[in-house]
Structures are given as C-alpha cells and as structure tokens.
Amino acid sequence: METMIPRESLIPRTVKLRLPTWHSRSMTQRIWLGVSCLALLGLVTCATALQLDAQNNLQIPLSQGVSPIKAGESTYDANCSACHGANGKGGRAPRLADSDDIREMKDQEIFAVIQDGIPGTEMTGFPLSKTQISELTAFIRNLNASAYQQNVSGDFAAGEHLFYGAAGCSSCHIIAGRGGLIGPDLSNIGAERSVAQLTEAIRNPGATPRYRHVRALTHSGQIVDGVMKNDSTYSIQILDLRGIYHLLLKSDLQEIVYYKESLMPPSTLPEKDFQKLLAYLSRQVVQMGANPRKEPEERIY
Numbered sequence: 576m577e578t579m580i581p582r583e584s585l586i587p588r589t590v591k592l593r594l595p596t597w598h599s600r601s602m603t604q605r606i607w608l609g610v611s612c613l614a615l616l617g618l619v620t621c622a623t624a625l626q627l628d629a630q631n632n633l634q635i636p637l638s639q640g641v642s643p644i645k646a647g648e649s650t651y652d653a654n655c656s657a658c659h660g661a662n663g664k665g666g667r668a669p670r671l672a673d674s675d676d677i678r679e680m681k682d683q684e685i686f687a688v689i690q691d692g693i694p695g696t697e698m699t700g701f702p703l704s705k706t707q708i709s710e711l712t713a714f715i716r717n718l719n720a721s722a723y724q725q726n727v728s729g730d731f732a733a734g735e736h737l738f739y740g741a742a743g744c745s746s747c748h749i750i751a752g753r754g755g756l757i758g759p760d761l762s763n764i765g766a767e768r769s770v771a772q773l774t775e776a777i778r779n780p781g782a783t784p785r786y787r788h789v790r791a792l793t794h795s796g797q798i799v800d801g802v803m804k805n806d807s808t809y810s811i812q813i814l815d816l817r818g819i820y821h822l823l824l825k826s827d828l829q830e831i832v833y834y835k836e837s838l839m840p841p842s843t844l845p846e847k848d849f850q851k852l853l854a855y856l857s858r859q860v861v862q863m864g865a866n867p868r869k870e871p872e873e874r875i876y
C-alpha cells in the first residue's frame with residue numbers, strides 16, 4: 576500500500592477574493608478608504624525603514640536605499656574574503672557558501688560568531704556595527720539558499736515520472752514513503768541541499784562511509800552485494816540490492832571487499848531531463864531549517 580502525499584497539495588493555492596469596486600462605494604466610504612490607505616502607506620514606509628527582515632529575525636535596522644545582501648557583500652569583501660575566500664568559497668578558513676553547517680545555524684548564531692568570534696581560533700570577533708553584522712548575516716544566509724528556496728524551473732511532474740520510472744532512482748531512494756532503501760531517503764532533500772550540491776550528487780556520486788558498497792563472499796560460495804549497514808569485529812550486516820538484510824558472521828566469510836566508489840551510478844540523463852529531475856527533487860521538503868538527518872559519527876577503516 577503506497578502512502579504518497581502529492582507534494583503540490585502542500586503548496587497553498589491562491590484564493591480569489593471578490594472585492595467591491597471603487598465605483599460601487601459611497602462618498603464617505605471612499606474618504607475612509609483613502610485615509611486608511613494613507614495610514615497603511617505610512618506603516619509600510621516605517622516597516623521598510625526598519626527592514627524587519629522576516630527571514631533575518633534579528634530585528635536590527637538595516638542601511639537605507641541598498642539591499643541588505645548587497646550591503647553585506649561589500650562588508651564581506653572588505654573584512655572576510657581574505658580568509659573565507661571570494662563569495663564564501665573557502666580558503667584559509669572554512670567555506671561559508673553552500674555549507675551544511677551554516678544552513679543549520681540560526682541567524683542569531685551566525686550573528687554571534689561574527690560579533691564575538693570563536694574562542695581559540697583565528698575567527699576573532701569583529702568590531703562592526705549591529706547593522707553591518709546583520710547585513711553580513713543576510714549575505715551569508717543568501718549564499719546558502721536551499722534548492723527549494725532557489726526556485727528551480729522545469730516540469731517537476733515529469734521529473735517525478737523520471738524518478739519513479741526511466742531514471743531508475745526509486746530503486747534505491749525513497750521519497751514520502753515510496754521507493755527503495757539502498758540510498759538515503761530524499762523526502763527532505765530540497766531543504767537540505769542546494770542546487771549545486773544536488774547536481775554534484777547526481778552527476779558525480781561520491782561514496783559516503785554510511786552507504787559504503789561492500790561485497791561479501793561466504794565459504795559456501797554465496798555472494799552478498801549491497802550497502803554496509805553495520806560492521807563489527809565478528810559480524811557484518813549488509814542490505815543487498817533487492818532490499819534484503821543479511822547478518823553474516825566474519826568467521827563464515829572468505830572475503831569482504833569494501834568499494835571506494837558509490838553504489839549510485841553517475842547519471843547519464845540528457846540535460847532537459849536532468850532539469851526536470853532537479854525541479855522535482857528541489858520541491859521535496861518536509862521540514863525547512865535544521866537538518867533532521869544528521870549522519871552518525873563516521874568510522875574510518
């Protein structure tokens with residue numbers, strides 16, 4: 576039994592309101608409407624002056640007449656790029672663009688790091704104004720937009736069709752309860768990764784230890800090929816490509832091969848299909864913000 580919720584149903588539909596037209600109102604109504612409009616205009620201007628950026632959450636006045644992201648960029652170029660690289664791509668200091676760490680940080684946390692620094696590291700606090708730090712935060716946040724926020728164009732319904740059909744993705748990946756278990760669950764991938772990361776993951780799969788491809792050969796000649804789910808001194812657990820778990824004792828094995836390459840085949844989809852798939856994946860969001868699928872500690876062999 577499939578429990579697929581159509582994603583589109585989560586997107587609010589526009590509601591058409593039937594408003595009375597200007598001419599259908601009486602004179603007093605028109606005057607009152609005019610006054611309220613002016614009051615509203617005043618409020619909007621106030622709010623813009625304060626720029627209580629909804630995403631920013633910092634409630635700090637921003638510079639006038641320039642977008643906070645642009646203002647943040649100039650402050651960044653002057654103070655931060657020497658260590659963090661142009662556009663936050665990294666250098667002497669960690670990358671600030673497209674970083675899973677940053678995507679998990681709250682605005683307040685990014686703000687605090689810039690203001691107070693990280694004790695015992697080269698990252699010292701910066702004597703910048705609250706406004707400048709707030710703009711820097713907006714700039715850094717913008718370098719970490721998730722695929723969902725990037726508004727990927729393309730026919731996502733066709734992308735879903737490819738995912739569950741010709742492209743073969745669902746044999747290994749599950750979305751909203753439907754699909755295979757060999758690869759990671761992609762139900763929230765639109766919030767967790769950027770378009771660049773998704774593109775890289777699909778075009779150029781890199782094995783992560785958690786999804787290491789292994790093949791075991793038993794003394795009796797049985798071959799078990801799949802993903803290593805658990806590995807201890809005495810036993811190994813493998814999820815094979817048909818989705819069956821095997822618990823094998825090491826003493827029963829002739830050989831175990833740990834592959835460096837990913838189990839995921841690099842995609843050979845033509846560009847137009849790739850775009851559809853990206854459009855589909857970027858819309859897979861269960862929870863924005865914090866990454867609910869934090870990988871466990873990696874073990875090095």
Ligand code: HEC
Nearest residue numbers: 654655658668669676677685688689693696697698701711
């Ligand atoms: C002298 C080099 C240097 C400069 C200049 C510098 N940083 Fe850093 N920054 C670092 C280092 C090194 C770290 C990593 C510290 C650690 O080990 O946790 C860091 C960490 C950070 C982090 C946390 C990153 C993470 O993944 O947790 C943020 C945010 C940050 N810096 C922002 C800024 C901003 C904004 C500026 C400019 C106002 C700036 N930095 C200037 C060296 C620098």
Ligand code: HEC
Nearest residue numbers: 742743744747757758759776780781782783786837838839
């Ligand atoms: C044979 C199994 C298999 C198939 C088929 C497969 N994948 Fe994967 N995929 C994996 C595994 C295993 C990983 C874990 C990372 C690694 O090993 O590279 C992964 C990782 C990913 C990631 C990165 C997830 C993350 O958390 O960053 C994305 C995105 C992805 N696959 C999308 C796709 C798409 C789209 C297709 C179809 C075109 C596909 N995969 C087909 C096994 C598969």
